[in-house]
Amino acid sequence: MKVELRDPNEIMKLSRLGSFHQSKLSFLRSFLNEFKEWEYKQDLFDLDEKGFGEAVYSFKKDKRVYSLVCFANKIKDEERSDRVIATKWDAAFTLHDGIPIKKDIERLKNEVPKQEVGRLSYKELTLSRANKSVRIYNHVIDSLSKGEQPDLNLLSKVGYLYRTTAVYGSGKFGLADRFRIKNREEINGPFRLEMMLVYLVRQFTFDQVNHVAYHKNPKKSVKLDQNICKNLGIGNSTGLGMAPFIVNHPTLLNNWILSRETALKKIREIKKVEKKDSELFIKCVKKSLTNITSWNTESDYQQQKISSLLNNIKKFLIYINKSFDFQIEYPFNKIYVWLEKNTCEECIEYIVSIMMEPYNEIIEPLVKKMSSDEEKYFNIPTNRKVEELRNIIEKKYPNILDINFQKKENNQNFWFISKNKEEPRLADRFEEHGSELEQPLAIARDIKKLHDKLLVSKNSLTIAEFLSANSDLRHVVRRAFIVEKFPYSEIQDNTIGKNLMPIDMLRLKLSFFGALKFDPRSDKWLRICMFQGAPLPHELKNYDEQWVYKNSF
Amino acid sequence: MKSLSEIETTAKRASKAAGYSWGVSEEIGKSIRLLELFSLPGIKYLNDYFNERKNNKFENLKLISEKNISAHYPFCPIILGVSFLDQVNKLEDIKNIEFKNVAYPLLLIPFLSRSSEIIGKKINVRLNENQIRLNLNVNISSDLINDEFPKNAANFVVNFFENKDNFTEEEWESLYKISEDTFVEESDSLKQAGAGAGLTDND
Numbered sequence: 001m002k003v004e005l006r007d008p009n010e011i012m013k014l015s016r017l018g019s020f021h022q023s024k025l026s027f028l029r030s031f032l033n034e035f036k037e038w039e040y041k042q043d044l045f046d047l048d049e050k051g052f053g054e055a056v057y058s059f060k061k062d063k064r065v066y067s068l069v070c071f072a073n074k075i076k077d078e079e080r081s082d083r084v085i086a087t088k089w090d091a092a093f094t095l096h097d098g099i100p101i102k103k104d105i106e107r108l109k110n111e112v113p114k115q116e117v118g119r120l121s122y123k124e125l126t127l128s129r130a131n132k133s134v135r136i137y138n139h140v141i142d143s144l145s146k147g148e149q150p151d152l153n154l155l156s157k158v159g160y161l162y163r164t165t166a167v168y169g170s171g172k173f174g175l176a177d178r179f180r181i182k183n184r185e186e187i188n189g190p191f192r193l194e195m196m197l198v199y200l201v202r203q204f205t206f207d208q209v210n211h212v213a214y215h216k217n218p219k220k221s222v223k224l225d226q227n228i229c230k231n232l233g234i235g236n237s238t239g240l241g242m243a244p245f246i247v248n249h250p251t252l253l254n255n256w257i258l259s260r261e262t263a264l265k266k267i268r269e270i271k272k273v274e275k276k277d278s279e280l281f282i283k284c285v286k287k288s289l290t291n292i293t294s295w296n297t298e299s300d301y302q303q304q305k306i307s308s309l310l311n312n313i314k315k316f317l318i319y320i321n322k323s324f325d326f327q328i329e330y331p332f333n334k335i336y337v338w339l340e341k342n343t344c345e346e347c348i349e350y351i352v353s354i355m356m357e358p359y360n361e362i363i364e365p366l367v368k369k370m371s372s373d374e375e376k377y378f379n380i381p382t383n384r385k386v387e388e389l390r391n392i393i394e395k396k397y398p399n400i401l402d403i404n405f406q407k408k409e410n411n412q413n414f415w416f417i418s419k420n421k422e423e424p425r426l427a428d429r430f431e432e433h434g435s436e437l438e439q440p441l442a443i444a445r446d447i448k449k450l451h452d453k454l455l456v457s458k459n460s461l462t463i464a465e466f467l468s469a470n471s472d473l474r475h476v477v478r479r480a481f482i483v484e485k486f487p488y489s490e491i492q493d494n495t496i497g498k499n500l501m502p503i504d505m506l507r508l509k510l511s512f513f514g515a516l517k518f519d520p521r522s523d524k525w526l527r528i529c530m531f532q533g534a535p536l537p538h539e540l541k542n543y544d545e546q547w548v549y550k551n552s553f
Numbered sequence: 554m555k556s557l558s559e560i561e562t563t564a565k566r567a568s569k570a571a572g573y574s575w576g577v578s579e580e581i582g583k584s585i586r587l588l589e590l591f592s593l594p595g596i597k598y599l600n601d602y603f604n605e606r607k608n609n610k611f612e613n614l615k616l617i618s619e620k621n622i623s624a625h626y627p628f629c630p631i632i633l634g635v636s637f638l639d640q641v642n643k644l645e646d647i648k649n650i651e652f653k654n655v656a657y658p659l660l661l662i663p664f665l666s667r668s669s670e671i672i673g674k675k676i677n678v679r680l681n682e683n684q685i686r687l688n689l690n691v692n693i694s695s696d697l698i699n700d701e702f703p704k705n706a707a708n709f710v711v712n713f714f715e716n717k718d719n720f721t722e723e724e725w726e727s728l729y730k731i732s733e734d735t736f737v738e739e740s741d742s743l744k745q746a747g748a749g750a751g752l753t754d755n756d
Binding site: 170171172174176177178378380463467468474475476477478 | 640
């Protein structure tokens with residue numbers, strides 16, 4: 001049986017993309033898989049009794065070494081802010097390419113804590129900062145210093161000791177450009193070094209609380225239980241900075257989604273499912289319920305989604321337990337069709353993710369296809385004709401062509417770069433100034449404008465001739481030729497409409513990172529947790545691949 | 554040191570601010586990145602050009618022909634570059650393309666370099682008295698590398714190289730003969746056991 005890939009016009013809608021969940025394809029899981037054989041080491045741990053100072057952690061294999069350099073700083077409570085306008089953080093980090101010498105650490109000590117206003121070098125690969133969850137951090141230190149383990153109930157409400165507020169890579173602030181390292185086999189997957197940074201930061205947070213608790217009470221203190229450590233992750237506060245990325249990297253976006261869609265198609269095409277695979281699938285669905293019931297958020301929007309997800313998963317489990325037989329042919333196809341008919345988008349995508357769990361042989365080759373050499377697709381094929389371009393647009397953007405951008409609500413917002421922080425922002429074009437400096441992120445509107453222009457242009461004109469009179473549409477002409485080859489490269493939705501939920505765009509990207517427990521704090525930013533339940537560095541050589549569904553908080 | 558990613562982003566944004574469309578600004582970002590990657594002063598010349606644009610006029614050449622002479626003002630190297638890139642499939646049929654009076658000709662070079670890759674042919678540029686060779690966007694060589702690039706090219710001639718060898722047949726034969734010293738003479742039995750042995754080729 002041949003199953004078609006799902007239609008981009010359904011999958012690339014923001015509500016669907018905003019319902020994606022982590023899976024075996026997610027970058028933090030593929031990072032762990034890639035680096036499980038590497039040698040992990042704490043190379044330096046020079047903190048004072050309050051936990052301020054420097055530390056270095058590394059992963060090493062043969063002659064290659066990646067080192068996380070950490071700087072823990074004293075800041076005042078009133079200086080602690082997750083907002084991008086902050087200028088001080090509890091800790092700052094960089095991933096250094098190789099082993100940093102003393103001179104490197106001195107240089108980095110001056111630059112890394114400054115983050116966006118500091119300067120890194122081609123020897124640094126990623127940059128980040130994090131703030132303590134003060135409530136949890138203080139409670140853990142108090143408990144450990146008294147010789148007690150912390151209150152699991154309290155820990156489960158937050159899930160981490162620190163949360164990062166940005167993780168930068170690929171040439172930002174002087175960091176190494178991607179092209180310098182792109183041929184390294186171990187990082188042949190998106191965001192792998194960003195994932196390494198976050199993973200090592202997690203270990204630093206455990207070592208720091210143990211160290212501070214010990215110095216607070218050397219005689220009585222105990223170390224944080226390894227099982228508790230394992231069930232703590234690293235939080236992250238994410239705002240709109242992430243949203244334009246998925247618009248600005250169309251072939252990369254395509255490769256992420258196409259990998260997911262190809263995985264689903266191949267799983268639906270499995271004629272006979274082995275018992276061990278169906279059992280693993282069901283076990284993961286059941287175990288994953290803890291991730292849903294421990295998913296805390298004050299957001300009404302997310303609470304409704306969680307409640308609907310939980311009800312739908314329960315309904316699905318009843319269906320599986322009562323009336324489903326995995327011995328039939330193409331059982332996963334039947335499950336998928338049932339899901340589409342009977343459950344919400346959040347649930348469909350949740351189960352799709354879990355379907356991948358038994359199938360390393362399908363997933364691992366796809367992981368290797370999730371990067372993109374974007375430069376290869378940048379040039380516009382200008383010898384092609386207007387008629388061809390119009391046909392591409394009509395075929396690839398059918399719903400977008402139906403949007404009426406003359407209506408105020410469809411043209412309500414504009415994206416811009418803020419002057420003070422050089423970060424992307426969204427504003428109401430009818431209430432705020434600056435729409436004349438709009439970023440080219442209103443793809444749907446501009447595609448529609450391009451189509452209107454093509455309708456009144458001669459079919460036989462070459463694209464070169466068309467562009468000489470329509471330079472303002474060049475950016476979308478480029479995109480249309482990209483979407484011709486890469487069906488999942490474009491969000492098939494309006495990114496400037498009144499009803500836009502920007503967090504859907506963030507959620508899409510974060511799900512591919514492998515984030516759990518999306519906690520929207522408004523429609524424009526959210527908190528998440530990464531690596532919660534993941535093996536600790538010393539456990540990497542032999543870890544349970546389904547750790548993500550076995551969080552015991 | 555600025556990363557190429559920073560260079561591309563800043564050049565793109567500055568170009569938009571200078572009045573180019575987003576699509577053209579994307580092209581400029583890529584081009585300046587390329588110049589800087591090849592250690593050519595892209596940022597410096599883009600800066601100088603944008604500053605000069607504030608007070609002076611430049612001509613936008615949108616349709617390129619064999620001889621291109623500016624009517625009143627120097628040609629804008631960016632619009633000229635984008636036009637060249639877009640029209641290169643047609644232009645390659647013309648052996649020599651001449652431009653008279655091009656402003657900041659260095660800024661035109663990366664567009665020609667990318668064009669060279671698109672058509673799969675090397676391009677030679679005569680910039681006043683100097684030569685620049687664009688090798689399929691893999692590198693840019695020039696006798697101007699250590700000198701200041703001119704701010705204006707009175708004469709700028711583009712010439713496409715046909716894809717042919719860069720050496721004589723005799724030179725090739727001579728080198729090939731040397732390479733034969735790595736071959737081993739096959740014995741008769743090995744010849745008989747080789748691929749296809751024992752079959753007719755008409756089966």
